[in-house]
Each structure stands twice: as structure tokens, then as C-alpha cells.
Amino acid sequence: MPSLAAPGFDLDLTLRSGQFFRFRPDGDGFLLVDSGRVLRLRPQGDRIEYRGGTAAHVRRLLGLDADHGAALAALRRDPLLAAVLPRYAGMRIMTQDPWVCLVSFVCSSMSNMKRIQGNVEGIARAFGPALEDGIHDFPGPAALPAGALAPIRLGWRERFVAGLFARVDPARLHALAARPFEEARAALMELPGVGPKVAECVMAFSLGFGEACPVDVWIRRVGRRLWFRNRRVPDRRIADRFRATFGRHAALAQQIWFQAVRDGVPVGQAPR
DNA sequence: CGTAGACCTGAGGT
DNA sequence: TACCTCAGGTCTA
Numbered sequence: 001m002p003s004l005a006a007p008g009f010d011l012d013l014t015l016r017s018g019q020f021f022r023f024r025p026d027g028d029g030f031l032l033v034d035s036g037r038v039l040r041l042r043p044q045g046d047r048i049e050y051r052g053g054t055a056a057h058v059r060r061l062l063g064l065d066a067d068h069g070a071a072l073a074a075l076r077r078d079p080l081l082a083a084v085l086p087r088y089a090g091m092r093i094m095t096q097d098p099w100v101c102l103v104s105f106v107c108s109s110m111s112n113m114k115r116i117q118g119n120v121e122g123i124a125r126a127f128g129p130a131l132e133d134g135i136h137d138f139p140g141p142a143a144l145p146a147g148a149l150a151p152i153r154l155g156w157r158e159r160f161v162a163g164l165f166a167r168v169d170p171a172r173l174h175a176l177a178a179r180p181f182e183e184a185r186a187a188l189m190e191l192p193g194v195g196p197k198v199a200e201c202v203m204a205f206s207l208g209f210g211e212a213c214p215v216d217v218w219i220r221r222v223g224r225r226l227w228f229r230n231r232r233v234p235d236r237r238i239a240d241r242f243r244a245t246f247g248r249h250a251a252l253a254q255q256i257w258f259q260a261v262r263d264g265v266p267v268g269q270a271p272r
Numbered sequence: 273c274g275t276a277g278a279c280c281t282g283a284g285g286t
Numbered sequence: 287t288a289c290c291t292c293a294g295g296t297c298t299a
Contacts (some may be wrong), residue, residue: 018294109295115282116294155280160296195296216294234274258294 003047004055006064008092012042014062017259019094019205021104021117022124022138032122034061035097036137066210072250080226082254084265088256094205098177099170100138101206106160106193108201122152123161141168160193167191167245177207184209196235204255210248213239223259225267 015030020035021073029042029049039061050058059065064201072089076082100120100217107119120138127144128136143166149158168191176184184207188199204212215223215235223238224230242250261267 105294106296108293110279110282110293111281111295111296112293118282153281155282156278157280193296197295201294214294218294262294 001042001051003044003049004054004059004064005046006043006048006062007046008068008090009043009046009048009062009064009092011048011062013090013259014092014094017091017255018113019058019255020101021097021113021120022100025158031135032061033131033135033137034100036131038131038135060095063094066092068092071249071252073189074246075253075256078245078253080267081256084256087265088260090094091252091259093251093255093257095208096206097138098202098206099141099166099168100174102168102188102191102194102198102202103138103161103164104218105201105205106164106191107154107157109157109193109198111157119154121153122197123149124254139247140170141165156185157193160221163192174207176203181209185212196239200239204251209251211243213242213250213254215239216258217256218253218261220259222261222267 011030020032024031026040027042029040032039034058037057039053039058040051042049048058048062072085075085085186103123104116108116111119124136124138127139127148129139129158131137141164144162149162152158154161157185163199176187179187181203184203185196188194188202189196194202197216200209200212200214202211202216213219215238220235220238223241224233227241228237239250242254246253257267
């Protein structure tokens, strides 16, 4: 089985951090689906063994191309993040297919990981081409027959997802990666069901915008406590503060805090 | 411009 | 069992 170098990378942590939903445990590793490939990954010391795709694909998907040393150095400049960093230094920002990412996070509003994962898998199973037995690729956008999404049980997100399937041009979506931050963000927010939070998720987790910072309820809490004396402030100010502090590593900082607070790690306690 | 409600559904707790 | 609450927001008034 081929393998690639991944020093200090925590596959389990990264996959379970809610950036990407098309994975499941598989033996002592994981099975992932991305961009028409079924990838089987297994951590093996400081390497990742892989099957089903190219090293370049795996490295890109898992975020292993980034200069992680530089990122960690940037994160350590903030003492509060530095305090929790030892536990989360193995986190990476993934770069998945933008179209799948977009649909996934539109499905994510007021939902939970388990249900989001079920919704995404359901769409793939119902409409995507089979890759292997029982494993389907995610379908590309195409107008779906009215009511086709009903069995997926998306609730009130259904009309948004239907709108995406009818309207999105994947090539144009992909091309946003080369546009300036504000332009890409504004373009995404014109899509149905896409507000600031989802837009920055797509930018961070699929378009390579390291300065993106999705502000959800958890990050809102963290941000207020860390920098605004627990006062109510607009989400935009929180995201801007992440960017001012961590620059192009804001997305990684955000993802680490997100995981940390969900793990119950106390926030804002300076290291003693 | 900032602020309430509404919006489907299913999992988890009592 | 039959409720009750809540979950990675967005849209509209």
C-alpha cells in the first residue's frame, strides 16, 4: 500500500472536526469519497497509507500541502490559543470539492453532524453515480424533478438545496478560488441558503481561503469571551479579529477553537 | 442597519 | 410512552 509523509498530522481529529462529511471508519482507518474517488486511508506513524487515489489528491484533500510549521508558529503568537494547541496541533484545513462542500454546509444550518452526514450521504446514494458497491459519488448540479429531494428529509433546507442544484455552475464556483476574498464571499452569498457563515465555510474548506473564518454559535461564544469581554458583537467583528490575529491561518485557528470548545476545553484561561 | 420569528426534523433527555 | 428541547443559519419583515 502506498503511503505519504504526514508528520504530526492527526487524521482522526481532522476528519471528526466537521469540515468534511463523506467519510466513515473502515477497519483501522477511514474510507472517504471525494471528487469521484473512494479513498481508503490509514495512519501509520508519521505517514498516511492510502489506496484509491493519487498522492496529490490525498495531500490536497487532507491539507497536507500547507506549511504547517509556519501555521503553528502563527497560532502560537496568541497565548490563549497556544495554551490549547498541544492537543490540537494535528488539525489541518482540508480542501474538498467545492460543490459538495457548498451543499453540505447549506444542509448544516441548525442541524447536527450526524444528520448533516446522513443528508449528504442520502443525496449521493439517491442521485450520484455508483463508484463501488453501495458507494456513490456526489451528483453534480442538475435540475432535479420536483419533490425528488423529499426522501432526503432536509426539512426547510430542501428549497435551498434544490435551488443550488438548479443554479450552480461548478466551474464558476471553482473559479472563485482565484478571486479576491470579498468578491468570492459576495458571490457565494448570492446563492440560496448561503449567508456569511456558510460562505466562509466553503471558502475555508474547499476554496483555499485560509483567512476565512466561519462564525457559528460556538465561535461566537469563544470570540466574545476571548476578545470582547463576553459582550455581544457582530459576527463580522469576530471574524475580523481572527483575521487580524492569525492572518491566512484564521481558518485553522477557528477550526481548532471550534473543536476545543466542543470537547469542553475551557476558553480564555491564560496558561499559568 | 440591528433585531425578532419562522422554518423541518430527528436524536437525546425526562 | 409522551412530551420537551435543541441543533455548525438564513431569510424576511
